[in-house]
Amino acid sequence: MADSPHGLASQDANGSTVFQPLKSVAVRATVIDTSAHVIVTQTFQNTSASEARYIFPTPANAAVCAFRMQTSGGRAVHARVKELERAKEDFESALAQDKWAGLLQEVAADAFVMSVGAIPRGEDVSFVITYVQELPQDESVKQIRFTFPTFVAERYGPLPAPLQGASSQSERATLSIVVDARMTSPIERIHSPTHSIVTTYATPNVPSLSAIVTLDNTARPPSRKDFVLSIQADAVASxxxxxxxxxxxxxxxxxxTLVPNLAQVAIPAQEYIFLLDRSGSMQEDDRIDFAKAALQIFMRSLPAENTRFNVVGFGSHSVPMWASSRPYTPATLDYATVQVDAMEADMGGTEIQAALQDAISSRSGGMPTSIFVLTDGKIWHTNRVLSFLHRHVSAAGSASAIRVFTLGVGDGASTELCEGLARVGNGICFMASFSEDIAGRCASLLKAARVLPSGNLHNLSIEWGxxxxxxxxxxxxxxxxxxxxxxxxxxxxxxxxxxxxxxxxxxxxxxxxxxxxxxxxxxxxxxxxxxxxxxxxxxxxxxxxxxxxxxxxxxxxxxxxxxxxxxxxxxxxxxxxxxxxxxxxxxxxxQLASRYAAFVAVDETDAGSTATSEESPVKEEKDGHEAGSDSELEDDSSSEASYKTAESSPREDEEEDEHPQGLSNGANGAANGRRTSETTSSTTPPAHQSEGVGPPTRVPSSSPPVAYALSHSRRRTALGAAGEGAIMFIANSFVLLVQYL
Structure with missing residues (x-):
């Protein structure tokens, strides 16, 4: 799949696969505190296709809550979520009547397939997907990690039926990313370990609460690399x-949100088992070397006393270093170091469930076990693995408790598997790209594994009132x-x-x-x-x-x-x-896509009409604030289908503005119903230096609703209030994001 042509995949009269090229992908993300609202507009050039399919990735914890189709001629259709079989029936019925229709279906928690039929000929078509998510912690508890996955890598196992004949994202497509970051305390640092970026702060040369991040258009974006952005602010750790x-x-x-300050009680004796992915996919970009370096750090950082450990390499089968864990001594560590250095990604497929079974069955017993999984997670049918692990973790008991910690390796790694293993295994997960320092993530994972969970507290519960x-x-x-x-x-x-x-x-x-x-x-x-x-x-x-x-x-x-x-x-x-x-x-x-429910959109207008679905029952739902109704920001994003790069294509009307729309500048920006921006000079950065290549550039205006600017003005005023300023700022930050939906 990864080596095939890219675009909307369709079949011609001879049964051959034809690809309608993906022209551009525009990402518009609003990060508020630890949450994100993301709008992705994918535009395809349609030359001849009538029916086609396309696969694209999302973060595993994303809630996909809106889907819209639109043409360059002005036709737009909003989708609704229905039970999967009903959605398929509606889609097939529309195709039988030659109606333009779309079906957005989840095939994995981090991968969706879009099927489109009766595509209007001679027009470019855009598909707008909206999702919201809680952002995971980055290396520090003061950091959040925003990731936009750019491709679905090949995965091991039977291909889910909806993916037969589907294509993934094109390396030749234009990618534009705009991230509007709004934190509840001054931003200490923004950086991307994967891409060159330009950061424009709201208040240059002094600590700022908000910033706009765009891709640096002077640098060639790397191909097949997920976009990662790390934002650091004190309030995130509250x-x-x-x-x-x-x-x-x-x-x-x-x-x-809990960031508890609990007593750290060391586990007196514990067994550590490391599962190293040695499947063929780990050869790509030398992932195996990255994982081996992390494994060496883990092994050299284990407690010197009352520790047992083992290493299991896995692919199509599993190969343990020892039949059961050995005591942690200088001799066993030296032996393991030599053995790990010699390991290669030469073991075929990714039978991770069998590897977990071997690790669990080989435990010494009588002490807790922490299992560390180092993998790119490239498998289908993850739910089977998670169900298996959940059963064993639940049955282990407190004296011989099993916990699972995961380190996701490289671009295109499956967040569904990596985060899922940690979730059902009562552990934590970190994802890591090759350009990031792996030592800090290893230290955090091992620090968590070495102490009693929840400190010295037990029987935890929440009283919600x-x-x-x-x-x-x-x-x-x-x-x-x-x-x-x-x-x-x-x-x-x-x-x-x-x-x-x-x-x-x-x-x-x-x-x-x-x-x-x-x-x-x-x-x-x-x-x-x-x-x-x-x-x-x-x-x-x-x-x-x-x-x-x-x-x-x-x-x-x-x-x-x-x-x-x-x-x-x-x-x-x-x-x-x-x-x-x-x-x-x-x-x-x-109105959320899931394994058993899908978005379905059917164009009920005449082919020559430019009427949008605002004339359909969708508008009636919006007026009633129905869940899943399209947001003000999602509606406003329709213009994004036409722009190619966020940095190089400002709108014409922007030139007439005294202040280009960007970051709010207090009451002045609110009064004008738009945000104003100030860019930092590459030679005089603020105290929290923006990172990237080239000078900051103007951010394209996006015509936000007046309520957006007014809300932001209220947030800044609240900061000046004594005592409750921080709480009010947190509240209004969530208000701002809620207004988008």
Whole structure:
């Protein structure tokens, strides 16, 4: 797949595959604190195709919440989420009537396939996908990591049926990326380890709360390399809780960010097993050497006493260094060092489930085990591996507990597998590109593995201030699936680790009352109760679905993992059936793509009409603030289909502006209903130097709604208030992002 031509893949009259070239990919991301709202516009040149398919990547934790098709002639169609088989039927029915239609379907948590039929001939076509996500922690707890995956690499295992004949992103397409970063404390550093960037700060030469990042158009962008951006700010490392009210649903969504300062209690004795991916894909870009360097760091940093360790190389089969773990001594370390140096990526496929089975079965027993997986994660059907691991982790017990820590290696690595292994394995995950320092990530992973999870606390729970927390997102009453009073995700508090940020969500049903506080409860070693209470900040706005959407996405992920226990686990068939029904209900209610629900778009207008779907029921849903309605920012992005590079193609009307639209400049920017920017000189950077090649350039205007600028002005004013300034700024930051949806 990776070596084939690229574009919309279609079949000609002779049955040969024809590719309609991908012309451009425009990415417009808004980063607010630890969340991101991303709009991706992919434009294809259509010369002859009538039906075609295309595969593209997303981050595994992304909630894909909008899909729109549009032509260069002005026709636009918005999609709705329906149960997968119904969506397919609607799509096929539209094709039979020669109606322009699209189907956006999840084939993996980090890969989607788009099928399009009756494509208007002679017009370029654009597909606009919108998603929101919680951004993962980068190397430090003060850093967030924004990644835009640029291609779907070849993966091991049977190809999912929807991918037969699909193509991936073109290396020849024009890529433009604009990231609007807005933090709740001064930005200390912005840098990209993968691409040359230009950073324009809102307040040059002094600490700034916001910045615009674009690709440097003087540098040739690397091919087949994911775009990674790291942003550092103190407030990212702070615990906080925010909430929003949905009047229509009569519900409240809460998001609790925890960065706990817990006692670090070393595990007295532990076994460490390292799984090194030696499959053929690890030959690409010398991934195996990168992984081996990380493994050497791990091995040389293990505790000197009461430690056992082993190394398992895996590909189509597994090869352990020893039949069972050996004591950690200078002699065994020297032997392992020599053996690891000689390892090559020469073991064929990626049978990671068998490797995990071998590692678990070879444990010495009587002590906890930490399994470290170093892989590019390139497999299909990840859910089978995660289900297998979840069963074994759950059955291990506390005395012989199993935890899994992952290091994702290289560009195109599967976040679905790497993050999933850590999620169900009660560990943490770091992704690493080849241009990043691997030592810090190894140190963080090993630091977490060496201490008791959650410090010396146990029996952790959260009191959300509303009813009973049920261990599932849904309850079964007869043949009906209903929501409990409190839907919490993760349903069980995950292990807490030093210098690690986690986010927990809850949806409170049948209420619009926001609790004043939420409380994390636990027991100390002597079983004394201990509590941590967090004030709740209301971030509700008219379009109030951001926190609901993110919470629903996490609930779907838990159902996919098989972790939630709402249904009768004694009947696996019934359990799977009911979990599927629950996923469909959440997907349709919150308009989220999932394994069992897809976006379907059908053009019901005449071919010569330029009417958009705003004349269709979609607009009626928007007026009612239906979940999944298209956002103001998503609607505004329609112009992005035409621009090629964010840096070199400012709009003509921008030249007439005294202040180009960019970053807000206080009340002046708000009064004009637009943002103003100040660029830093390459010779006089601010104290937090922008990183990249070449001088800063003007950011193209994007005509944000007036509410955008007004909200930003309120945020800056709130900073000057005494006492509650930081809390108000956090609140208004979420308000800003909510308004986009």
């Amino acid at each position: 615990s906080r809780c925010v909430a929003e009210v949905d009047e229509r649903r009569q519900s409240v969504a809460l998001s609790l 509303h009813g009973h927390v049920h261990p599932s997102s849904l309850l079964q009453t007869g043949r009906d699936i209903v929501s409990p009073d409190v839907q919490q995700t993760p349903s069980s508090i995950p292990d807490l680790y030093p210098d690690t940020r986690i986010v927990l969500s809850a949806i409170l049903s049948q209420t619009t009352a926001i609790p004043p506080t939420v409380t994390l409860r636990g027991l100390a070693p002597d079983d004394r109760p201990t509590n941590m209470t967090f004030p709740v900040q209301d971030v509700t706005q008219e379009r109030d679905r951001l926190l609901h959407v993110l919470a629903a996405r996490r609930l779907i992920t838990e159902l996919d993992d098989g972790i939630l226990s709402a249904f009768d686990s004694s009947d696996p068939v019934a359990h799977a059936r009911d979990a599927k029904a629950a996923i469909v209900r959440l997907s349709e209610e919150y």
